[in-house]
Structure formats: structure tokens, C-alpha cells
Amino acid sequence: MAKDNAALTRRDFMKGVGGAFLGMAVGMPEPACGRVTQPATSRVVLIRNEHVVSGLNDYDGDLIQAMLDEALVALFGLESPSDCWAQMIRPDDVVGIKSNVWRYLPTPPELEQAIVRGVLGAGVSEENVAISDRGVLQSEVFRRSTALINTRPMRTHAWSGVGSLLKNYITFDRPPDYHDDACASLAKLWELPITRGKTRLNVLVMLTPQFHNIGPHHFDPSYTWPYGGLIVSRDPVAADAVGLRIIQQKRRLVFGEDRPLQPTAHHIALADTEYGLGNAAMDKIELVRLGWTDDSLI
């Protein structure tokens, strides 16, 4: 266990050094011994609805609003969604909603607007709310933000394994600086002055996740499926870990074999083991399941 993580090899993962789930991230079977960091558990709410998806990027906004409301109540253990928003957001907060505009699978505008409604309902004035992705560093609201809400769809990605909540903050800095080792250091983005300690909520969109790529960057709808889910948590690492498991299980079902992501999405495990940002191990995640249960894959 004393081995320097910088020198870790595939064989170390086989032995369990570096963490069980890190080994799994590179396609290894889960070894017997685990890891000892991050003692706190993280609550993650997985909510699904079989009617919310009509097609790719075609969603029922009312159902998305209802799903988000129900998920928040379960996440915070409060009486109503407005109570949850009031716990997350103060009226004097300046709130940046970090979205994702990838052309083929963007954050649904219906979800963005549901989040905006929650933020405004908490008493924040309109001029203190903005949604952005690639423009966050130019946004006056994001620059003076006191709170962030992070939301994006999960999809396979040719350089980081998956496009994750962790990766969604890459536009807060110079993206190529985080590309080494399949974006292994994405958790560092959460220590930037513009992000550190500000994230109040993470919503990983699993309405129509993408489980496979064509070539380095192409997209085909046949590699998405109507999962109809949202994963909601205050811990981005835990939310990503749950989403990743679903993606991996979908790949097993479709391909008929255990086909690891290429590249492996080890940035999620490393966000736990190296950066202590959150919990990636399922035994540290309290998974709350709501709604539709068929083919949940987890």
C-alpha cells in the first residue's frame, strides 16, 4: 500500500493497491482488499420515470420538474422541494448553473429551467443567476458566484472514459491542462478559486445516456438508450460513480462481455483516492432509488 500512486501499474490494481474501484476502473476484477480513505458516506438519489423520455433530446418538462423535486426531498430529507432549495441557496447568493452544451446530448433545457425555478424560489434575484458552459470564465455572474449547481448528461468520452460531473468543470480552466493520463486530475478543478467549496448540488442526467462511441468523437443515437433517470447528490464523485456503473453494466448487456471503457474512467476513482473530493466506492454510497425500477442496471 505504500507504493507511490504515480508508479502504479496494472499489476498493482490486480493486487488491490490503489483501491478496489480504481482497479475496476481499468477493467480489472474487484480485488479482496479495499481502501481506507473518505470515511463519510455520500447519499445519492437515483430517480427514474419510464414516461419522461419521448426520444433523444425530447423530454417531458413537467416530469423532469417532478423528478427533481422528489429527488431533492429524498436527498435532503426535508418536507418539500422549496425547503431543500432554501437549505442549499441563500437569497443573497450569486448562482452559476454549470450546464453542458454538447451538440448531440446537451443538458436538457427543461432541467435547466427547473433548477432556475428552484434557485429563484429560494429568493435569488434574476440578475444573480446564469446558466453557462463554455462561457463560464467570461460570465460576470459566474465570476462573482457564491454558489454553483452542476448538471450534465453522462456519456462515453474518447479521452476521459466518460463525460462526468467532474469533467463538467473543465471549462473553469484551460482544458488541455487536464488531459494527461485520461484526465486523471479532473478533481483539481474543484480546488480552483472560482469553484472551491461552492457546489451545492450535482445532477447527472441519465435520461438518454450514451454508452459507446464511434471513432474518437462521433455520435450515433443507437448508442444511447431511454434510461429515464436523474442522479442527484451533493457529492459529484458519488454521483459519477453510480452513473459509471450503469454505463458499464449497459455495455456488458449490449456487447455480451465485460468491455472496459476506452480509456478507463479512472478520474472518478482518483477523485476519491488521490484528491479526497468524494466517495467513489459503492460501500460508501447510500443509494436511494425512486420511481421506475425496470432495468435499472445497478
Add this chain to the structure above:
Amino acid sequence: MANFFATFPPMWRSVPALAALALMSTALHGCGDRDPDRTAVIDLLPEQIGGWTRSASATYYDRETIFDYINGAGEVYRSYAFNQVVVAVYAGSQGPDITVELFDMGGPADAYGVFSHAREREEAGIGGGYEQRGRVLCFWQDRYYVCVASEERTADSDRALLDVARAISQRLPPASDPPDLVAMLPGDGLVASSQRFFHLHQSLNYHYYLARENILELSSETDAVLARYAPGSTYLLLVRYASDSDAAGALTSFKRGYLPDAGESRTVETENGMFVSYGSRDRFVVVVLDAVSETAANDLLQATLNGLRQPPN
């Protein structure tokens, strides 16, 4: 590019929209006919292909601006000698638009390399080989990697992609053979379309996560091919270094980093019950990974070493 923001309420989108305009300006900057390199590339794309007409404007991205087009996946292209890509749209009276990406990969080996990066099947008949999946068709030819994508998949789009790809192929220099390193792989047990040609450590880890450190000392000066073999899911890695001494140094580094328990043995059973074997000859290093038995590892290693040859002078 404008579609990125088309579906969002304007009050929340002003800053990204401005950023997008700036980005488009950057991408379009200098794309007129005055740039001889770009003129030469765009001329490779026919203005008319059957009922499809190429749009008057095209966008260009180089090694620095590629991230504006495809985000982090741009690193895949940058891990090769990628020069630039031109993106053009063909519009037809029947059917959805077709987007063509023509990547100048610097040379035939790297055009093959990026084609091999993620292809699952390969068919002959266009360029050096092509793959059509869903609404995308990609092929490589000479120094170019070309992807043709339909905005939607329709009853006719598969045929349209083939027609457009073939027309572009006719404009390109003649197809080349795959890199000579690929031809050195033993044929027995080779899994079809599993060969990946690359140069860098991160590319190896993409296909087979070996180690965080670059223990094989891969670089832009090295050529490497990784392929899968039956039985089981055995991987064969063949690397050609710039010199014999570079190969010897890399092998020492690999032994120290990955097989510290090897001693004098050329084959090691690893923790997953599979076998690793390794060897070298001249500028080449050969590593067999995840073989199902010691004999299988040694046989594949020896067959590979026996097939090595230096490129002709």
C-alpha cells in the same frame, strides 16, 4: 456551431452566445482562398457529388484549435502528427445534410493510426479501408483520414454516405498500405480489426492500461502496434524505437516497472493468473500480455521476434 445554442432561452444564454461567436470567428479566421495550404485541402473535396452541393464556406482547425471543435477528444488526433482538419457540409435536395471532415494526419502511417484507434470492423473498397457504423462512415487514404456523417439516419443515408465517401476518395492520392509494423504481426490467432497503431504512452493506456508512468519510454519517435490474439484475450505489443540502445533502455525500464519479479525469466505469471512474456531484437521490443499459458506467451513472443524486419533503406 450555431446549433449549440439554438434551443436555449436567450436571457440565460447571452454570454455563451458571445463566446460561440468568438469561437466561430477564430475557427473561420483565415479560411479564405488566400491560404495556400487550406486551398489545397478544400480542393480535395468536390464541389458537387451527385445531388449534393458543398457549402461555400468551410471551417478549419489545427493542432491548437482542434479543442474548439471536438473538446478533449482532440487529444486523440494530437497524439498523431495531425496538421489540420477541414469541415464542410454537403446539402442535397433529398435527405439530411452530410458533414465531411478531412483530417490531414501528416502521413499515411498516422492516417492509418487514427483510423485504427477505435474501428471495430474494417471493410475494403474505399481508400485503405473503411468502417461504416450508424450514420458515420470513416476511411483512411494516403495521409488523410476522412469521416462522412449524415445528420440523420434515413433509408437512403447509408447509400449517400458511401457515394460521398467514394467521390472524395477519387480526389485523394492513391491508397497506401498499413504501416510496415502492422504487417510484422503474426497472422495466427490475430483477432480481425484489433490492430491499433500509435506512438505515445497515453495511447497505449487508452487501449490497454499498463501503468501510469511511461515505463516503455514511448514517444513521438516510437512506432507501436497493439493487437489482440486468441485464445483468450491476449494482447501483443510491438514497439520500434529510434535506435537499438533506445530499445534496450526501454526494455530495462519495462522490466523494472512492470516485472520486478522476473529475474532472468522471460515469462512471468501475473496476479490475474495470466502470463506476460517479453523480448527484443535490434530496435524492437515485443511484449505479450494476458496470455492464457506460459507456452502460449512464449510461442507468440517467438513468432513475433521471428517475423521482425528492418524497413528497407
